[in-house]
Amino acid sequence: xxxxxxxxxxxxxxxxxxxxxxxxxxxxxxxxxxxxxxxxxxxxxxxxxxxxxxxxxxxxxxxxxxxxxxxxxxxxxxxxxxxxxxxxxxxxxxxxxxxxxxxxxxxxxxxxxxxxxxxxxxxxxxxxxxxxxxxxxxxxxxxxxxxxxxxxxxxxxxxxxxxxxxxxxxxxxxxxxxxxxxxxxxxxxxxxxxxxxxxxxxxxxxxxxxxxxxxxxx
Amino acid sequence: xxxxxxxxxxxxxxxxxxxxxxxxxxxxxxxxxxxxxxxxxxxxxxxxxxxxxxxxxxxxxxxxxxxxxxxxxxxxxxxxxxxxxxxxxxxxxxxxxxxxxxxxxxxxxxxxxxxxxxxxxxxxxxxxxxxxxxxxxxxxxxxxxxxxxxxxxxxxxxxxxxxxxxxxxxxxxxxxxxxxxxxxxxxxxxxxxxxxxxxxxxxxxxxxxxxxxxxxxxxxxxxxxxxxxxxxxxxxxxxxxxxxxxxxxxxxxxxxxxxxxxxxxxxxxxxxxxxxxxxxxxxxxxxxxxxxxxxxxxxxxxxxxxxxxxxxxxxxxxxxxxxxxxxxxxxxxxxxxxxxxxxxxxxxxxxxxxxxxxxxxxxxxxxxxxxxxxxxxxxxxxxxxxxxxxxxxxxxxxxxxxxxxxxxxxxxxxxxxxxxxxxxxxxxxxxxxxxxxxxxxxxxxxxxxxxxxxxxxxxxxxxxxxx
Numbered sequence: 160x161x162x163x164x165x166x167x168x169x170x171x172x173x174x175x176x177x178x179x180x181x182x183x184x185x186x187x188x189x190x191x192x193x194x195x196x197x198x199x200x201x202x203x204x205x206x207x208x209x210x211x212x213x214x215x216x217x218x219x220x221x222x223x224x225x226x227x228x229x230x231x232x233x234x235x236x237x238x239x240x241x242x243x244x245x246x247x248x249x250x251x252x253x254x255x256x257x258x259x260x261x262x263x264x265x266x267x268x269x270x271x272x273x274x275x276x277x278x279x280x281x282x283x284x285x286x287x288x289x290x291x292x293x294x295x296x297x298x299x300x301x302x303x304x305x306x307x308x309x310x311x312x313x314x315x316x317x318x319x320x321x322x323x324x325x326x327x328x329x330x331x332x333x334x335x336x337x338x339x340x341x342x343x344x345x346x347x348x349x350x351x352x353x354x355x356x357x358x359x360x361x362x363x364x365x366x367x368x369x370x371x372x373x374x375x376x377x
Numbered sequence: 378x379x380x381x382x383x384x385x386x387x388x389x390x391x392x393x394x395x396x397x398x399x400x401x402x403x404x405x406x407x408x409x410x411x412x413x414x415x416x417x418x419x420x421x422x423x424x425x426x427x428x429x430x431x432x433x434x435x436x437x438x439x440x441x442x443x444x445x446x447x448x449x450x451x452x453x454x455x456x457x458x459x460x461x462x463x464x465x466x467x468x469x470x471x472x473x474x475x476x477x478x479x480x481x482x483x484x485x486x487x488x489x490x491x492x493x494x495x496x497x498x499x500x501x502x503x504x505x506x507x508x509x510x511x512x513x514x515x516x517x518x519x520x521x522x523x524x525x526x527x528x529x530x531x532x533x534x535x536x537x538x539x540x541x542x543x544x545x546x547x548x549x550x551x552x553x554x555x556x557x558x559x560x561x562x563x564x565x566x567x568x569x570x571x572x573x574x575x576x577x578x579x580x581x582x583x584x585x586x587x588x589x590x591x592x593x594x595x596x597x598x599x600x601x602x603x604x605x606x607x608x609x610x611x612x613x614x615x616x617x618x619x620x621x622x623x624x625x626x627x628x629x630x631x632x633x634x635x636x637x638x639x640x641x642x643x644x645x646x647x648x649x650x651x652x653x654x655x656x657x658x659x660x661x662x663x664x665x666x667x668x669x670x671x672x673x674x675x676x677x678x679x680x681x682x683x684x685x686x687x688x689x690x691x692x693x694x695x696x697x698x699x700x701x702x703x704x705x706x707x708x709x710x711x712x713x714x715x716x717x718x719x720x721x722x723x724x725x726x727x728x729x730x731x732x733x734x735x736x737x738x739x740x741x742x743x744x745x746x747x748x749x750x751x752x753x754x755x756x757x758x759x760x761x762x763x764x765x766x767x768x769x770x771x772x773x774x775x776x777x778x779x780x781x782x783x784x785x786x787x788x789x790x791x792x793x794x795x796x797x798x799x800x801x802x803x804x805x806x807x808x809x810x811x812x813x814x815x816x817x818x819x820x821x822x823x824x825x826x827x828x829x830x831x832x833x834x835x836x837x838x839x840x841x842x843x844x
């Protein structure tokens with residue numbers, strides 16, 4: 160406990176407060192400050208007239224491709240179309256929630272398990288999506304592992320249009336209302352993995368996926 | 378990391394003469410600056426956002442102890458173990474101890490400047506642990522046995538040919554200089570380690586008091602793997618990284634990638650809160666968070682306190698004419714550019730920082746670019762004053778400044794001296810109106826002529842003008 164005490168004592172001394180531990184009053188003041196959740200200024204495009212259009216515009220900017228289907232039943236056909244367009248095999252590893260869709264008719268083998276390093280395509284849903292930045296927000300849970308979105312070279316993500324929010328602040332509010340505290344991994348995906356570490360030249364596909372394809376279910 | 382900052386002048390000269398480095402730096406120049414300018418212009422209320430975020434950082438710093446304790450309480454509640462380290466030594470010992478106790482053989486790391494600061498890799502390697510840097514830039518530098526030269530783009534000083542040479546030697550594959558192919562090669566070389574490492578070490582861009590969360594932002598997705606796949610996750614971060622709420626983070630993340638590289642958001646971003654939950658198929662069983670002081674708390678309540686707001690975006694160095702020309706290694710420690718010229722003396726001592734507070738043209742670009750409004754030139758000026766007061770500058774310079782100060786605080790004497798000085802200088806300048814050599818100040822005229830004054834002082838001309 161030596162280091163902790165010394166660090167806290169040093170901070171307090173510099174701010175003219177005695178002792179090595181914040182008082183109950185000081186902690187209460189910090190909690191009150193946290194509870195106010197002061198939001199910062201937003202850019203005009205954070206409150207768009209057409210939320211979906213804003214979301215798709217940002218997806219384009221970050222090299223996320225997208226397709227749209229009328230209902231979840233249309234997902235397998237869209238996945239099949241997308242994989243074929245990229246010259247990828249019709250095999251998908253995905254979250255169990257989507258195992259009940261008719262994958263066989265679309266010619267796809269669907270494995271409902273967490274992805275490993277050797278899987279080609281991972282399919283996930285998301286908790287919600289953020290229009291301001293073209294982002295899918297995934298919350299980890301036993302049936303919704305993060306690795307499926309991260310390890311395969313292709314990540315296909317299902318976004319329900321009804322779960323589209325304007326901003327990250329709105330996404331956090333939704334999380335607090337429906338889940339409470341953040342789970343172990345609160346994972347924001349905004350396009351495929353990239354790097355510019357060699358000569359500031361952008362290359363898509365660093366360590367994470369080479370492709371992110373969003374399927375919007377209206 | 379060993380401090381070499383006292384040799385800034387010599388190192389800067391060497392870097393200016395290094396043709397390869399100069400060509401590599403020229404390639405990078407402009408990309409960061411243009412990208413940021415475009416993103417800022419498009420944003421709208423950028424100044425309001427800067428003020429908001431500077432204020433929220435200040436609010437935490439003013440109650441740093443209470444925010445840290447609140448963070449600790451929430452992180453602990455979620456299953457993380459919070460460690461405190463006063464020095465670099467202590468921080469390294471804590472991490473090495475966690476690794477040794479758990480039989481860790483391989484560590485994957487995502488980029489962390491604090492770990493560079495405390496030289497964590499050396500310490501772990503000395504304990505027989507294999508450390509693999511996974512950020513592409515850091516991986517290149519690990520192969521080259523070099524420190525980073527930029528806090529966001531660590532290998533900005535390397536050309537693709539230099540990377541090709543390093544990869545050819547390390548990967549035992551035919552040499553290629555195609556950038557996408559080099560990137561793929563690194564991906565393939567690192568894959569097994571990503572999947573099989575026993576422990577992942579990351580830094581934290583911020584830690585959130587409200588939820589006990591630590592977080593990493595990357596474009597590569599490497600940090601997201603490092604914090605998810607191994608059975609142990611260890612975060613090494615500075616005590617000043619704490620913020621209040623998720624909302625504070627939402628504001629700061631609008632500033633950070635825009636300021637760093639002109640991107641609206643990074644491609645990947647993970648908030649990690651505690652350990653694997655019941656039933657989870659991924660995530661670490663143990664989570665350790667090492668809160669490192671190593672000089673930071675000395676800044677609290679001091680003239681340099683605004684520096685604690687820093688969010689490590691690199692905008693100040695990207696916009697600095699000195700950095701653009703000499704690169705990061707000239708600065709001689711972990712943090713280059715204007716932020717480094719303030720942090721290095723603050724963390725390792727003014728007596729070890731040599732010319733760093735003078736490594737500036739005072740053009741003010743860094744203060745304009747800084748997303749959290751740190752008055753970097755003012756802070757460097759304060760450090761210069763401290764250097765003078767503590768007699769850390771050379772004798773001649775101190776004598777000259779003392780004489781200057783004597784003259785300038787006596788208006789009559791100053792008018793007399795400047796009138797004569799201007800006349801003499803004008804006479805030396807001759808018809809060309811250029812001074813080729815200034816006696817005693819040949820450093821000034823070594824590389825350029827000094828324009829000669831008009832011969833009469835501004836005060837004389839002003840008086841003659843009758844106003």
